[in-house]
């Protein structure tokens with residue numbers, strides 16, 4: 001790390017004490033961009049890294065809602081608008097009891113580089129709440145979403161900040177959130193949230209986009225090694241929107257996902273999550289609000305291991321689709337011992353920095369989530385484009401665009417690492433390519 005980078009990192013640590021997730025992402029990005037920062041003394045003159053590591057603004061607000069018994073509950077809501085250099089802030093909303101400002105900042109920082117990588121004009125933001133959707137009725141979810149949007153609406157807009165879903169926020173929640181925004185503003189402003197239903201301005205393939213995009217990216221990686229997905233076994237964690245899309249696309253291409261998981265444990269299905277019935281059941285599990293993986297094992301009669309993670313199973317490819325830091329050293333060692341070749345992150349920051357370093361040395365290739373899962377937000381940007389045009393592309397057109405975007409993300413990342421002599425390093429490449437674009441825009445726009 002250059003002395004300038006070290007100084008900024010020290011400042012970041014001092015200023016964000018206790019925000020370990022955020023510091024982890026800054027360290028991860030800094031570890032990759034050194035060769036570029038070293039080549040550009042103008043970054044230091046313009047105080048660029050200092051500005052890059054401080055959110056443009058972070059909003060925290062009270063959300064009070066009423067449950068079905070008439071009791072009132074208060075949660076905390078957030079929106080972090082991290083970097084708007086290349087476009088309106090864009091990023092999902094996460095509803096999960098573990099959400100803190102730290103969670104929002106790490107996700108918004110990641111989002112800044114991810115969004116830059118898509119090649120589309122979107123800045124980085126993230127939001128959410130420590131609300132726990134588990135076990136809540138539809139009406140409770142609706143009242144919470146309405147209360148949340150009653151504050152959030154004043155901070156967003158089609159040219160300002162465009163939220164979407166993330167963990168705990170799917171089609172149902174987006175509908176309630178958007179309905180409340182429209183009620184308050186009394187205008188259509190249909191770019192204002194993405195992941196909308198097809199009947200009110202959503203895009204084809206947005207629900208599938210994160211999972212499909214991840215598999216399109218995986219295909220490019222396999223191509224690099226002269227390999228294909230046919231006949232490969234894949235371990236996936238989680239069973240939400242992202243895992244679902246991965247299962248479906250992997251099956252379509254002749255591979256099979258053999259694990260899914262939830263907070264209660266994991267399922268091992270040697271026949272694969274490949275049939276239409278099994279894939280559709282994942283959606284039912286998500287909409288049931290039970291947050292329970294065992295339902296799959298009960299239904300399809302396969303192995304369920306309570307309280308454990310999927311990473312002890314022997315597979316060819318690992319694609320973590322659940323949650324941050326679910327893979328530490330212990331899991332990484334299992335993965336290596338099982339002879340896994342391709343470690344493809346899908347969830348945001350699923351791997352600790354220590355485990356990443358170890359995996360990089362011991363598996364064929366590690367691909368970073370900010371590139372692999374960028375198909376979700378990229379398709380959100382396609383939704384914004386269609387909304388602005390008052391037009392809707394056919395499903396095949398959207399899928400083709402998503403496919404091309406994922407190929408470009410892979411190729412641009414590979415090239416960015418190659419150019420600084422790092423070879424086929426997809427982590428460094430993604431960080432460098434994303435950073436270069438944001439840095440160029442920040443320099444061009446002057447210091448503010």
Ligand code: 2IT
Pocket residue numbers: 090091092093111114162163164165166167194348373374376377378380
């Ligand atoms: O992490 C992510 O990229 C998302 N949750 C999707 C963000 C978006 O705006 O579609």
